[in-house]
Amino acid sequence: MSDVFRVSQSKVKVWRRCHRAYDFKYVQGLRKKRKSRPLQFGTMIHEALEIHCNGDDPLEYFNHLRSDVEAMRLFAQEREEYGDILEDCEDIVTDYLKYWDYDEDIRYVRKRRRGAEHHFEIELMPGVIWNGKIDNLLVTPNKLRWLGEHKTYTRRPNDDDRWRNLQGATYIRANDILGWQPLDGLLWDYIKSKPPATPSVLKDGTLSTKKIDTLPAKIHRVIKRHEGDPGNTKALLAMAEKNRSQYFHRVYAPVNRTVTDMIFEDFKASIREMIDGHGKCSEMNIDKHCSWCDYEPLCRSLLQGLDVDFVKEKEYTDGTKTNHQEPPHSAIHKADYDTVQQFAAS
Numbered sequence: 001m002s003d004v005f006r007v008s009q010s011k012v013k014v015w016r017r018c019h020r021a022y023d024f025k026y027v028q029g030l031r032k033k034r035k036s037r038p039l040q041f042g043t044m045i046h047e048a049l050e051i052h053c054n055g056d057d058p059l060e061y062f063n064h065l066r067s068d069v070e071a072m073r074l075f076a077q078e079r080e081e082y083g084d085i086l087e088d089c090e091d092i093v094t095d096y097l098k099y100w101d102y103d104e105d106i107r108y109v110r111k112r113r114r115g116a117e118h119h120f121e122i123e124l125m126p127g128v129i130w131n132g133k134i135d136n137l138l139v140t141p142n143k144l145r146w147l148g149e150h151k152t153y154t155r156r157p158n159d160d161d162r163w164r165n166l167q168g169a170t171y172i173r174a175n176d177i178l179g180w181q182p183l184d185g186l187l188w189d190y191i192k193s194k195p196p197a198t199p200s201v202l203k204d205g206t207l208s209t210k211k212i213d214t215l216p217a218k219i220h221r222v223i224k225r226h227e228g229d230p231g232n233t234k235a236l237l238a239m240a241e242k243n244r245s246q247y248f249h250r251v252y253a254p255v256n257r258t259v260t261d262m263i264f265e266d267f268k269a270s271i272r273e274m275i276d277g278h279g280k281c282s283e284m285n286i287d288k289h290c291s292w293c294d295y296e297p298l299c300r301s302l303l304q305g306l307d308v309d310f311v312k313e314k315e316y317t318d319g320t321k322t323n324h325q326e327p328p329h330s331a332i333h334k335a336d337y338d339t340v341q342q343f344a345a346s
């Protein structure tokens with residue numbers, strides 16, 4: 001282990017969920033060669049909305065991707081399995097902007113000339129650096145200040161998912177330690193990741209107006225590609241417009257300092273435990289969460305007596321060598337251990 005121990009809320013989450021997964025990810029450095037569809041989707045939506053929060057045109061992001069030959073080669077390979085993620089994301093972002101009126105009544109707070117993705121590094125304990133990234137900070141017309149988090153989902157999150165969310169509570173604390181203006185709460189900005197459905201074509205060649213889970217941008221795309229008379233497009237578009245609320249919703253959750261304190265103390269306790277167990281504890285915690293664990297093929301091979309090294313070689317890569325883009329040094333907000341202590345004493 002190097003002198004500095006780096007932690008993040010996702011690292012703590014993995015540690016708490018399963019020590020074997022932690023070992024695969026943070027000790028052995030294994031990463032899946034292929035990102036799952038939800039992960040690819042989430043990354044694309046996040047990157048596009050980051051551009052939006054910075055005051056630029058997020059749809060340019062998709063044009064830029066189309067001109068990236070390497071990215072398009074990968075998309076072509078995966079289209080069969082995942083569908084056209086690029087088009088789906090573009091349609092969803094197009095309607096997101098329209099649904100929220102391009103956020104004209106929201107002011108995104110700029111830090112070091114950025115309106116989104118505020119990176120931080122906080123020395124939480126001597127030699128322990130907590131790093132993270134706050135999606136955005138914003139002020140609503142009633143002058144309240146919020147920490148905004150974009151969340152893509154396949155199953156609509158509810159109150160249960162929110163109250164136990166580690167990231168929200170810890171990032172509120174990061175905001176306070178960094179000495180930024182106190183927050184009134186968290187804005188959960190939810191975006192459904194399901195590909196908008198395509199209307200079927202009827203026998204007479206027109207498009208069916210049957211209710212489907214879709215968005216206007218998808219309908220416009222289908223109409224543009226349709227050969228001949230598409231039929232009653234007005235009804236189709238009206239149905240899709242009404243359906244936007246199924247794709248986008250925002251929840252403003254006021255901050256509760258007592259809850260934040262409790263969650264943060266537990267967060268620190270897990271970090272201490274993690275430091276002690278790093279490289280030593282790797283027991284499996286087999287449960288239903290294994291179904292969506294990146295390391296399921298490894299545990300499965302192990303328990304079925306198959307060749308684990310072969311699976312490792314075939315499906316995983318050395319995550320420590322991937323071209324992970326670090327933010328520029330000047331964009332990282334820092335707080336040293338003295339600042340953390342002063343904050344705790346205040």
Ligand code: SF4
Pocket residue numbers: 017018019020021022284285286287289290293294295296297299
């Ligand atoms: S598959 Fe299950 S037991 Fe194996 S690493 Fe993942 S969570 Fe742990």
